[in-house]
Amino acid sequence: MVGLRKFFFLEKEAKTFARLSRTSRRQPCKSFLVLFLKKEVLSVLVLGLCLASPALAAPVVVTSAWARATLPHQDEGAAYLTLQSKSGDTLSDVSSPEAGMVMLHETAQKGGMSNMVDVDHLYLPAGQSVALAPGGTHLMLMDLKHPLQAGDTLHLALHFEKAGTQNVTVKVLGVHATGPVP
Numbered sequence: 216m217v218g219l220r221k222f223f224f225l226e227k228e229a230k231t232f233a234r235l236s237r238t239s240r241r242q243p244c245k246s247f248l249v250l251f252l253k254k255e256v257l258s259v260l261v262l263g264l265c266l267a268s269p270a271l272a273a274p275v276v277v278t279s280a281w282a283r284a285t286l287p288h289q290d291e292g293a294a295y296l297t298l299q300s301k302s303g304d305t306l307s308d309v310s311s312p313e314a315g316m317v318m319l320h321e322t323a324q325k326g327g328m329s330n331m332v333d334v335d336h337l338y339l340p341a342g343q344s345v346a347l348a349p350g351g352t353h354l355m356l357m358d359l360k361h362p363l364q365a366g367d368t369l370h371l372a373l374h375f376e377k378a379g380t381q382n383v384t385v386k387v388l389g390v391h392a393t394g395p396v397p
């Protein structure tokens with residue numbers, strides 16, 4: 216009788232052991248599945264972020280970039296360029312290693328006088344060329360580190376809301392230049 220009870224006990228113990236080992240075997244699979252799903256979710260998130268990233272937006276096409284040479288001791292200058300964005304963008308900021316600050320200005324006529332007005336940002340409608348030119352919208356170079364001489368190059372970093380930062384090399388033309396010769 217004792218022997219039979221011992222047998223049943225052993226059988227019960229064996230079943231518990233088998234159940235336990237089944238659960239512990241299943242556990243890593245479950246963890247792997249969770250890890251796999253997490254990876255999938257992560258990949259989707261990363262892909263989403265990449266698609267939303269400004270670096271993937273169409274670059275803005277910059278043409279006819281030039282700056283006017285400055286007179287000795289003149290620490291302000293002007294640069295002009297033409298911008299075109301295929302999908303539409305906004306020029307929100309400009310900087311240059313050659314200038315303390317670059318501002319976006321618009322020339323406005325008031326009472327027969329020509330005035331310069333600060334512009335916060337420049338909207339570029341999709342597919343349309345926006346030209347910055349003398350007498351209109353221009354990039355005002357403030358606190359120039361040295362006078363600009365014809366033949367020099369000026370470096371501009373254009374910050375667009377969608378396309379991100381684009382570096383442009385601008386040719387310095389003569390003091391009386393009105394634009395690059397096509």
Ligand SMILES: [Cu+2]
Nearest residue numbers: 320331353355
């Ligand atoms: Cu100005």
